[in-house]
Every structure is written in C-alpha cells, then in structure tokens.
Amino acid sequence: MVPRNARKAMVGLLAPIENGFFDYRSRAPRPGLRLLGGFARRDCFIGLGLHLRPKMHEAEWRTAIHECDLAWSERFGNCLPMMTGVDPSDYLSNYVSLDRI
Numbered sequence: 341m342v343p344r345n346a347r348k349a350m351v352g353l354l355a356p357i358e359n360g361f362f363d364y365r366s367r368a369p370r371p372g373l374r375l376l377g378g379f380a381r382r383d384c385f386i387g388l389g390l391h392l393r394p395k396m397h398e399a400e401w402r403t404a405i406h407e408c409d410l411a412w413s414e415r416f417g418n419c420l421p422m423m424t425g426v427d428p429s430d431y432l433s434n435y436v437s438l439d440r441i
Contacts, residue, residue, distance in 0.1 A: 354405055360424040361405055362431075365393075376408045378422040379431050388412060 343355035354361045354376070364375040364387070371394045377387035388411040391404055412422055428435040 354401075358424060359405065359409060360422040361408055370394075376404055378408075378412060380416075380420050381423060382431060383433050385431075386412075 343353055343357060350365055352363050352365065354363055360378045361376060362378060362385070364377075364385070366373040366375075371392050374391045374393050374396075375387040376389040376391065377385055379385050388408045389404055396404065423431065425431060
C-alpha cells in the first residue's frame with residue numbers, strides 16, 4: 341500500500357494514492373507486464389491499461405496513470421466512482437499478508 345515500496349508484491353498502489361490506481365504485476369517471462377486499473381468495489385478490479393514494465397520511466401508512468409484516469413472517466417463517469425482506501429482489506433475480502441504470518 342506504499343507506492344514504490346513493494347518490489348516483490350504482485351499488486352501495488354500507485355502514486356498519487358488518492359487516485360486509487362493499482363498495478364497488477366507479471367514478472368515472468370521477461371520483460372514483465374503491468375496491468376493498471378482500479379477497484380469499482382471490494383473484490384472488483386477493472387483493468388484499463390497493459391504496459392511493458394522495463395520500457396517505462398517516471399514520466400511514462402505518470403502518462404499511463406493519467407490515461408487510466410481518463411479511460412475510467414470516459415467509461416464510467418460519475419456513475420461508478422473508483423474506490424479508495426487505506427488498507428488492503430478495504431479492497432480484497434480474503435487479503436492475507438505474508439509479512440504478518
């Protein structure tokens with residue numbers, strides 16, 4: 341839940357956190373993919389953009405997040421606001437952290 345601080349995580353919250361965007365990560369085979377999107381409600385992730393990870397630098401990440409924001413607005417407008425929260429269990433009903441076991 342801390343952007344840029346989850347190297348081994350399969351899912352990461354992207355900055356700025358108040359936007360509510362996440363990336364799902366596929367690392368193998370290389371080069372690795374990132375699916376950007378957000379949660380419409382608990383357990384309901386909507387992916388909006390697929391990107392090759394190694395080719396993206398900071399400016400490209402900002403652009404990808406902005407495009408994701410535009411895509412959400414175009415598809416859902418005010419009818420379906422993107423969910424935000426501060427804890428992984430806000431988003432996933434069966435969340436378990438391996439760090440806590």
